[in-house]
Amino acid sequence: MASLEIDGVSKRYGDNLILDGVSVDVPDGAFLTLVGPSGCGKSTLLRILAGLELQDAGSLRIGGHEVSHLRPSRRDIAMVFQSYALYPHMTVAQNIAIPLILRRLPLWQRLPLMARLLPQARSTLARIDAEVQAAMEMLGLTSLAERRPVQLSGGQRQRVALGRALVRQPAVFLLDEPLSNLDAKLRVHMRSEIAQLHGRLGTTFVYVTHDQIEAMTMSTHVAVMMEGRLLQVATPSEIYADPADLRVAEFIGSPKINVLPARVGADGTLTGVGLPVSGSVAAAPGTAVQLGLRPEHLILRRGGGRGTVSAIEDTGPERFVSLVLDASDAPVVARVAPDHCAGLRVGDDVSLAVLPGKALVFDHAGARLGFDHPAMTPGEFDHVR
Amino acid sequence: MSADVALSTRLGRAKRLRRLAEAATGWGLALPAAVLMLALILIPTASAALLALTDYQLGARRVSFIGAANFVEMWRDRVFWQAFANTLIYTALTVPLSVGLGLGAALLIEADPTGRTAFRTIYFLPVTALLVAMATVWEFILHPQLGLVNVALRQIGIAGPDWLASPDWVLASLGFIFVWQQTGYNMILFLAGLKGISPELYQAARVDGADRGVERFTMVTWPGLAATTLFVTVITTLYSFRVFDTVAALTQGGPSNASNVLLYNIYREGFVYLRTGYASAMTLVFLALILMVAMVQMRARRGHSA
Incomplete structure (x- = not known):
């Protein structure tokens, strides 16, 4: 168990800047998810942590010790690869035992006959075997011990890869998109299994994914990366409710956050949105800003002449209503209860309001701006709801 | 009842015919390769095996079977x-x-x-x-x-x-x-x-x-x-x-x-x-x-x- 400090790490391949001074501190026992679109540098950062690639600048500390100059095997990390990277000629038990064998037996003692002849090697092997058994039991692999990777399903291979990582009790677990090769149902299952494993082990996890659901559901900390930069590191709920950057707000959340152009009025209020938004922006009057509205923060009502319904999607537990605002021609999606506005049809005339205190305002470059909301009385809130 | 039997035999016959046609197609498709294999591999090997049991000399008029004498x-x-x-x-x-x-x-x-x-x-x-x-x-x-x-x-x-x-x-x-x-x-x-x-x-x-x-x-x-x-x-x-x-x-x-x-x-x-x-x-x-x-x-x- 150990904390992890990443300080100003940069990496360049030829002319491409893959990582641009990434810094993040991961407290001991945290589950940090690096999330971002493909090509954002998250996998490269993980591979630099593992020691499989060298950074051009910056430092890495695990448990307070600088590890940049250390080989992967000396960093006290374990890694789970996207393809699981199981040794195809070894059984499940052998795959899990390998990291222990490589560490505890010198090369010559690993020769097949040596292990049988030397009492010392034999006792080491017996201890390794006990640890491997324990790891397999933890992951429900005991009955598969003698199988080879080809004879396993995707989920089972995944578990063997996890076993090989945890058998060594490393200080930090690195997981590189471990669920992306599984089918949707299994992915949901393994998601909770990995989260539970983290809870049981209490080890620091660094998890790379492009899937925002994985990031939101499993982690204690989410780091959103784009174009080689770390945009924000925060808890899942903070990332969602309080994004520091419009790109973060757009990446996290499905359906995507609605973005409407607006302008700051004389008293700091927003104008030109096409629907009423109360509050004042900390920006000079006349500044062009972008207003971010989560679909579930919109209140939809029939009539009122603010927009027209362009599509309705029912998913069962909720309903997504797409509409076009008359004022800005911007497409907007509202997420409402399935029985809300029963009988609503495409082409219907509707009006929209924003749940008070939920509007997010960003400047033209996407940086978040302060936005003061007037305090609401409970009565007012009832009215809006 | 008898109509049913007639129908089922007709269906059976149709099925048999289809299976026959399928088999014929399979053989037809395998034929060129089979012919080539026969002409280029099996027949030459068989002739070599036959010749191995004779005292044949290239260009000779007479050839006699000598059993395993060559071996x-x-x-x-x-x-x-x-x-x-x-x-x-x-x-x-x-x-x-x-x-x-x-x-x-x-x-x-x-x-x-x-x-x-x-x-x-x-x-x-x-x-x-x-x-x-x-x-x-x-x-x-x-x-x-x-x-x-x-x-x-x-x-x-x-x-x-x-x-x-x-x-x-x-x-x-x-x-x-x-x-x-x-x-x-x-x-x-x-x-x-x-x-x-x-x-x-x-x-x-x-x-x-x-x-x-x-x-x-x-x-x-x-x-x-x-x-x-x-x-x-x-x-x-x-x-x-x-x-x-x-x-x-x-x-x-x-x-x-x-x-x-x-x-x-x-x-x-x-x-x-x-x-x-x-x-x-x-x-x-x-x-x-x-x-x-x-x-x-x-x-x-x-x-x-x-």
Whole structure:
């Protein structure tokens, strides 16, 4: 168990800047998810942590010790690869035992006959075997011990890869998109299994994914990366409710956050949105800003002449209503209860309001701006709801 | 009721007809290949087997059935046994060398991208060369007085033998030419095999603690190349058994049968001494040898995939 400090790490391949001074501190026992679109540098950062690639600048500390100059095997990390990277000629038990064998037996003692002849090697092997058994039991692999990777399903291979990582009790677990090769149902299952494993082990996890659901559901900390930069590191709920950057707000959340152009009025209020938004922006009057509205923060009502319904999607537990605002021609999606506005049809005339205190305002470059909301009385809130 | 029976028999007949048509299509599609196989492999093999039981001589008017006499003669034929032994020695010399060097070259080329294409081309060039034509070049290189090898050896004070005329060296010299050509071919096969090993396995091995190249080789590369190595070894063994062109062009089996190999012996009996029957008998033995190697491969592959 150990904390992890990443300080100003940069990496360049030829002319491409893959990582641009990434810094993040991961407290001991945290589950940090690096999330971002493909090509954002998250996998490269993980591979630099593992020691499989060298950074051009910056430092890495695990448990307070600088590890940049250390080989992967000396960093006290374990890694789970996207393809699981199981040794195809070894059984499940052998795959899990390998990291222990490589560490505890010198090369010559690993020769097949040596292990049988030397009492010392034999006792080491017996201890390794006990640890491997324990790891397999933890992951429900005991009955598969003698199988080879080809004879396993995707989920089972995944578990063997996890076993090989945890058998060594490393200080930090690195997981590189471990669920992306599984089918949707299994992915949901393994998601909770990995989260539970983290809870049981209490080890620091660094998890790379492009899937925002994985990031939101499993982690204690989410780091959103784009174009080689770390945009924000925060808890899942903070990332969602309080994004520091419009790109973060757009990446996290499905359906995507609605973005409407607006302008700051004389008293700091927003104008030109096409629907009423109360509050004042900390920006000079006349500044062009972008207003971010989560679909579930919109209140939809029939009539009122603010927009027209362009599509309705029912998913069962909720309903997504797409509409076009008359004022800005911007497409907007509202997420409402399935029985809300029963009988609503495409082409219907509707009006929209924003749940008070939920509007997010960003400047033209996407940086978040302060936005003061007037305090609401409970009565007012009832009215809006 | 009877209508039902009639219907079901009609349906049964339709089903049978369809199955028949399907079978006919299958046979039709297999026919060209079957005909070719029959004409090019099975009939010639069968005629060789028949000829092996006769005393047929090329161009002779008479032919008589002599049973196993050819095989008995073979059993007593000192030259045949020498050719047989020479072939085995030649194979034992060349196969480990050309497989090992091919693997080594592939590993070196794969290890560093610098000049990868250039090295690959250089090593592969001998494969594209026509061996009979290259034999003249080798004849010059191995010439006892003017040859490159002996001139170089003389510089460091060693008097090189007459490589192609010394009974002690002639098999090794021919083997060297084979290795020179086969290594590039094996290298290409190994390079393809290496491409099939996931780079994530090497990374996993590094994380797992395989710091030394030897460890990564034994954990990832060698097991990953198992199928390739088996294939390369079998192919090289078969090629090695079939050595003929260098022998024919450079030594004609000499000196005193020191470089006589099975195929050359067959050629000499069959086309120089015109003893077609006897040559056919030897061909059968040769065929059995080749089949044995192929069966070893098949057995091993089945064991590998299970």
